[in-house]
Amino acid sequence: MSPIVKLVAQRIALGVLLLFAVSVLIFAGTQILPGDVAQSILGQSATPEALANLRQELGLNDPAIVRYFNWLGGVLTGDLGTALTTRQEITATLGPRLWNTLFLAFWAAIVSVPLAILLGLLAVRYRNGPIDKAISGFALASTSFPEFFIGYLLVFFFAVKLQWLPPISTVYDGMPFLDKLRAIVLPATALVLVVLAHMMRMTRAAILNVMQSAYIETAELKGLSALDIIRRHAFPNAIAPIVNVVMLNLAFLVVGVVVVEVIFVYPGMGQYLVDHVAKRDVPVVQAVGLVFAAVYISLNIIADIAAILANPRLRHPK
Amino acid sequence: MADAVSHADAGELLLDIRNLKIEATVYPPGEDPRQVTIVDGVSLKLHKGKVLGLIGESGAGKSTIGLSSMGYGRGGVKITGGEVILNGRDILKGGMSGLRKLRGREVCYVAQSAAAAFNPSHRLMDQVVEAALRHGTATRKEAERRAVELFRKLSLPNPETIGRRYPHQVSGGQLQRVMTAMALCSEPDLIVFDEPTTALDVTTQIDVLAAIKDAIRDTGVAALYITHDLAVVAQVADEIMVLRHGKLVEWGKTRQIIKEPRQEYTNALVSVHEIEHQEKPPRDTPILSVKNVTAAYGGSDVKVLKDVSVDIYAGQTLAVVGESGSGKSTLARAITGLLPPENGTIEFAGRKLSARLDDRKRDDLRELQMIYQMADVAMNPRQTVGTIIGRPLEFYFNMRGRERDARVAELLDKIEMGKGFVDRYPAELSGGQKQRVCIARALAAKPKLIICDEVTSALDPLVANGILNLLLELQSEEDVAYLFITHDLATVKSIADSIAVMYQGTVVRYGPKSKVLEPPFDDYTDLLLRSVPEMEIGWLEKAIEGRRMESAGN
Numbered sequence: 064m065s066p067i068v069k070l071v072a073q074r075i076a077l078g079v080l081l082l083f084a085v086s087v088l089i090f091a092g093t094q095i096l097p098g099d100v101a102q103s104i105l106g107q108s109a110t111p112e113a114l115a116n117l118r119q120e121l122g123l124n125d126p127a128i129v130r131y132f133n134w135l136g137g138v139l140t141g142d143l144g145t146a147l148t149t150r151q152e153i154t155a156t157l158g159p160r161l162w163n164t165l166f167l168a169f170w171a172a173i174v175s176v177p178l179a180i181l182l183g184l185l186a187v188r189y190r191n192g193p194i195d196k197a198i199s200g201f202a203l204a205s206t207s208f209p210e211f212f213i214g215y216l217l218v219f220f221f222a223v224k225l226q227w228l229p230p231i232s233t234v235y236d237g238m239p240f241l242d243k244l245r246a247i248v249l250p251a252t253a254l255v256l257v258v259l260a261h262m263m264r265m266t267r268a269a270i271l272n273v274m275q276s277a278y279i280e281t282a283e284l285k286g287l288s289a290l291d292i293i294r295r296h297a298f299p300n301a302i303a304p305i306v307n308v309v310m311l312n313l314a315f316l317v318v319g320v321v322v323v324e325v326i327f328v329y330p331g332m333g334q335y336l337v338d339h340v341a342k343r344d345v346p347v348v349q350a351v352g353l354v355f356a357a358v359y360i361s362l363n364i365i366a367d368i369a370a371i372l373a374n375p376r377l378r379h380p381k
Numbered sequence: 382m383a384d385a386v387s388h389a390d391a392g393e394l395l396l397d398i399r400n401l402k403i404e405a406t407v408y409p410p411g412e413d414p415r416q417v418t419i420v421d422g423v424s425l426k427l428h429k430g431k432v433l434g435l436i437g438e439s440g441a442g443k444s445t446i447g448l449s450s451m452g453y454g455r456g457g458v459k460i461t462g463g464e465v466i467l468n469g470r471d472i473l474k475g476g477m478s479g480l481r482k483l484r485g486r487e488v489c490y491v492a493q494s495a496a497a498a499f500n501p502s503h504r505l506m507d508q509v510v511e512a513a514l515r516h517g518t519a520t521r522k523e524a525e526r527r528a529v530e531l532f533r534k535l536s537l538p539n540p541e542t543i544g545r546r547y548p549h550q551v552s553g554g555q556l557q558r559v560m561t562a563m564a565l566c567s568e569p570d571l572i573v574f575d576e577p578t579t580a581l582d583v584t585t586q587i588d589v590l591a592a593i594k595d596a597i598r599d600t601g602v603a604a605l606y607i608t609h610d611l612a613v614v615a616q617v618a619d620e621i622m623v624l625r626h627g628k629l630v631e632w633g634k635t636r637q638i639i640k641e642p643r644q645e646y647t648n649a650l651v652s653v654h655e656i657e658h659q660e661k662p663p664r665d666t667p668i669l670s671v672k673n674v675t676a677a678y679g680g681s682d683v684k685v686l687k688d689v690s691v692d693i694y695a696g697q698t699l700a701v702v703g704e705s706g707s708g709k710s711t712l713a714r715a716i717t718g719l720l721p722p723e724n725g726t727i728e729f730a731g732r733k734l735s736a737r738l739d740d741r742k743r744d745d746l747r748e749l750q751m752i753y754q755m756a757d758v759a760m761n762p763r764q765t766v767g768t769i770i771g772r773p774l775e776f777y778f779n780m781r782g783r784e785r786d787a788r789v790a791e792l793l794d795k796i797e798m799g800k801g802f803v804d805r806y807p808a809e810l811s812g813g814q815k816q817r818v819c820i821a822r823a824l825a826a827k828p829k830l831i832i833c834d835e836v837t838s839a840l841d842p843l844v845a846n847g848i849l850n851l852l853l854e855l856q857s858e859e860d861v862a863y864l865f866i867t868h869d870l871a872t873v874k875s876i877a878d879s880i881a882v883m884y885q886g887t888v889v890r891y892g893p894k895s896k897v898l899e900p901p902f903d904d905y906t907d908l909l910l911r912s913v914p915e916m917e918i919g920w921l922e923k924a925i926e927g928r929r930m931e932s933a934g935n
Binding site: 130267276278280281282283284285287288291295296299300373375377379381 | 451453455481482483484485486489490492494498500501502503509511512515516546547549550573644745
């Protein structure tokens with residue numbers, strides 16, 4: 064087996080193992096939480112018989128390990144359980160919301176990743192000059208504002224004052240694609256502003272690090288232009304650290320959108336999670352936690368694999 | 382002095398550097414930044430198709446002058462005065478875009494370490510033709526055809542396909558030749574060779590040198606050949622310029638410089654500095670005895686050491702010589718416990734050493750010290766000389782305070798670096814001084830054996846000589862034994878009592894120095910001896926003619 068296949072297989076196996084470990088933690092964590100699920104469903108005035116029946120029905124009397132494997136078995140077959148409060152199938156409710164969150168994250172990423180890398184390249188090209196400082200200053204300022212503040216600023220100017228865009232990002236099934244895009248412009252912009260600086264700064268640092276190498280001097284002594292040197296000779300060797308930070312931010316776009324979704328009342332995972340944490344709906348919290356962990360771990364595996372593939376020594380062994 | 386050379390018959394003038402002044406801003410720790418002059422008032426003339434050797438020790442400004450012909454200053458270096466006239470115009474007046482037009486087209490550069498100078502993420506061919514494409518001197522197809530031709534001329538293996546490889550897939554000697562091909566590919570008027578063979582094994586150096594020489598002759602390109610090795614430059618240069626501290630010392634025809642040097646400094650460089658070292662006969666019992674050691678990395682089938690047995694006696698030096706990859710440093714790793722051998726035993730001072738470093742007692746560690754090739758990376762840059770040398774005293778002997786300081790001062794005296802150095806940081810020391818501090822640190826542990834891994838390879842010849850003398854002196858004072866790893870046979874002659882020649886993990890020749898260096902030789906030892914450059918015009922051709930086997934790097 065070529066070393067690269069082996070390395071990639073190792074990373075994936077490790078990711079799966081990690082996901083199982085996380086599922087154990089999520090399950091254990093929700094078991095430790097105080098309170099009785101049956102009690103919280105039926106309320107304080109429930110009779111002991113009713114409570115006992117409900118416990119029997121929900122399988123709460125089984126040992127924790129049995130309940131864990133029942134839950135895990137369900138998860139593996141696509142059944143995330145039933146929400147306690149609404150009595151609805153979690154998979155059916157969660158599916159469209161996950162899709163909405165991914166839709167928002169996708170468009171935020173499409174804008175922010177190329178923009179961050181381009182700004183990073185430009186910052187290196189004009190390093191320590193006014194352009195570099197302006198880029199860094201703008202990016203740092205936008206990151207330093209909390210996202211809810213940016214969100215409200217955007218709403219105030221573009222929805223309330225200028226009335227170009229809707230203040231609330233309502234999307235529904237069967238909504239025309241362009242309308243959907245229009246609806247998410249403001250939350251996507253808020254997200255872009257949040258993640259831009261981190262990616263841009265890391266791109267700049269990673270490329271500057273590579274710029275110290277002797278082969279950059281070789282390129283310079285071939286008479287290449289500054290931008291060609293950065294693009295052709297520095298950037299390919301800085302891919303690994305850049306991909307890492309990009310993936311970290313993409314993960315944030317999926318799992319960290321709670322606040323932005325709440326501000327724009329966007330029907331995504333964040334909203335769903337917040338609602339059900341408030342209601343102590345343990346199965347929903349577990350399910351959302353697991354989905355977030357899966358997204359996080361997969362993106363990190365992709366980053367690892369990209370770093371492996373970016374290394375010519377591994378791609379082309381002797 | 383410059384006028385001593387007659388240029389009447391030299392043909393058309395290509396490069397005319399006049400009164401060059403180059404300065405840099407340095408940032409000494411704890412002081413204000415200041416300007417230092419690196420090159421001061423140097424002038425040179427180079428005619429089409431000629432080779433001028435620039436020679437001097439590190440800090441002489443030779444690379445800086447070489448790069449000035451491309452209008453390039455490394456780091457914070459700036460050309461602050463003079464003219465650089467290339468093909469009839471002053472390139473310093475053409476601005477950045479003018480410089481970009483000439484770099485990679487009129488003037489090309491061959492760096493010392495091709496391994497670092499090639500971009501690891503691109504195939505060789507893409508990098509070789511890049512300059513020609515950038516300047517539009519050839520289409521991709523033409524450039525690639527020319528590259529393949531050059532690969533063939535430089536006797537690279539598989540010239541048709543080697544361009545598809547990545548830099549890490551070819552050996553150092555091959556990479557250096559690919560770099561020469563890269564410089565020649567855009568058919569420049571001038572190539573700056575910056576120590577192109579210094580990082581190579583002597584056996585590989587000879588091939589690369591011959592390839593470069595042939596390529597220069599066949600293409601008619603002119604060259605500035607920068608090196609600290611006079612014997613090497615004598616093989617390729619028409620004229621030689623000797624530099625010191627950024628100033629011209631002497632400039633003349635190659636024959637004149639090496640046969641009739643007019644300046645004292647040139648004379649010092651030219652004369653052979655062989656240290657007369659009387660070989661000591663073996664004693665009764667060795668201090669270190671390596672018996673039938675076989676080792677491999679990570680349980681691999683490829684054995685990097687095969688049945689190696691050598692003895693070292695107290696107060697004596699065993700030199701281990703061979704090309705890179707012959708297992709010299711691996712032997713050191715096996716002895717120090719960094720690479721536990723699969724078979725065989727190592728006895729030290731009458732006791733058997735544990736194979737693994739972790740199982741060794743503190744006294745085993747103390748009595749077996751190491752000195753490395755790169756003195757500057759073997760020291761913590763944030764510690765002062767006093768702390769660095771004092772550390773083994775604290776660690777092994779529990780010395781503190783005044784007692785330790787007194788011993789540090791004593792050790793500094795031994796390495797001929799008076800008291801003023803205690804509070805200095807490694808960055809403030811010269812290469813030779815750094816190596817001396819490493820020697821003092823090793824001595825502080827009162828070792829019975831010091832493993833010296835290529836300790837003089839990175840140093841200028843005169844400085845290296847000082848280090849060798851110091852090591853010999855310390856040996857007679859402290860009765861310490863050395864395991865001296867080197868690829869340089871001249872060094873071996875100066876310091877060894879016995880010699881082990883290694884080739885592909887085995888010891889092919891072993892015994893007292895006088896026996897090992899006495900004919901008849903086996904083919905490999907013969908190759909090593911023949912490859913040591915001699916300060917003779919025409920040595921290169923003779924050496925290649927007389928070889929009985931190819932070098933491993935080829």
